[in-house]
Amino acid sequence: MKRALYFLCVTLCAQQKQIAITIDDLPCVGCRDLADARAVTGKLLGNLKGTPAIGFVNEIQLQTQGERDARIALLEQWIEAGKTLGNHTYSHPDANKVSLDEYTDDIVRGEVVTKQLMARRGVRNLYFRHPFTHTGPTREYKEGLDRFLASRGYTIAPFTVENEDYAWALVYRGTTDEAVRERVRREYIAHLDLVLAHMAKVSVELLGREIPQILIIHANSLNADVMPQMLEMFRNRGYHVVSLEQAMTDKAYAAPDTWVGKFGPSWL
Numbered sequence: 283m284k285r286a287l288y289f290l291c292v293t294l295c296a297q298q299k300q301i302a303i304t305i306d307d308l309p310c311v312g313c314r315d316l317a318d319a320r321a322v323t324g325k326l327l328g329n330l331k332g333t334p335a336i337g338f339v340n341e342i343q344l345q346t347q348g349e350r351d352a353r354i355a356l357l358e359q360w361i362e363a364g365k366t367l368g369n370h371t372y373s374h375p376d377a378n379k380v381s382l383d384e385y386t387d388d389i390v391r392g393e394v395v396t397k398q399l400m401a402r403r404g405v406r407n408l409y410f411r412h413p414f415t416h417t418g419p420t421r422e423y424k425e426g427l428d429r430f431l432a433s434r435g436y437t438i439a440p441f442t443v444e445n446e447d448y449a450w451a452l453v454y455r456g457t458t459d460e461a462v463r464e465r466v467r468r469e470y471i472a473h474l475d476l477v478l479a480h481m482a483k484v485s486v487e488l489l490g491r492e493i494p495q496i497l498i499i500h501a502n503s504l505n506a507d508v509m510p511q512m513l514e515m516f517r518n519r520g521y522h523v524v525s526l527e528q529a530m531t532d533k534a535y536a537a538p539d540t541w542v543g544k545f546g547p548s549w550l
């Protein structure tokens with residue numbers, strides 16, 4: 283069955299544009315409390331039913347007094363829904379502001395629960411996403427970090443499409459005015475549509491073809507609410523949602539990332 287699906291995908295996926303959905307700051311960023319985090323998790327996973335996605339965890343979020351098990355249960359829901367979990371460090375440090383030693387310590391501290399959960403699937407090596415998408419301010423820092431991640435079996439998760447969703451989410455959760463919230467949902471998707479069209483163009487200009495796109499968004503109430511519209515927009519643009527693993531089988535992602543700087547621009 284798996285083999286048949288694989289060949290089906292080789293045939294179909296090669297003809298279709300692809301996009302992978304990666305979601306940072308799990309279990310939930312900007313949630314008021316546990317009830318809110320549960321609601322966002324439930325809605326996000328419900329709307330992503332049957333769609334591949336990977337979530338990147340900040341385990342510091344599991345440390346709320348008396349709520350550790352309940353918050354781990356939110357991550358278990360991702361595993362039960364067939365999604366992948368990766369490490370996004372423990373406390374979300376900025377590589378531009380902490381030493382490499384502090385940063386790598388935070389990575390180790392951030393993998394404890396996530397590794398256990400993925401082990402249930404027989405997966406030992408995790409994906410890693412840099413907080414703020416900052417990959418290290420100097421060549422020495424970045425190369426040291428890359429070596430550290432490789433030595434612990436990590437695969438770095440790149441991204442190509444970033445839509446400043448955190449700014450939209452801030453407005454969205456800051457108001458109870460349904461007219462404003464409806465406008466934010468609508469304009470956020472329209473904005474993402476423009477960004478995706480732009481990155482498709484950049485890919486073709488740079489590589490002569492469109493490589494599988496990798497979207498970076500966050501585990502917040504806005505994305506939970508608009509996910510059906512987002513998936514519809516991808517379909518309308520001819521994209522097939524694939525796993526990060528599938529997207530990264532494209533040979534473009536085997537090219538070394540030699541860019542060094544304070545900011546983490548799109549992989550493209």
Ligand SMILES: [Zn+2]
Nearest residue numbers: 306307413414
């Ligand atoms: Zn983050």
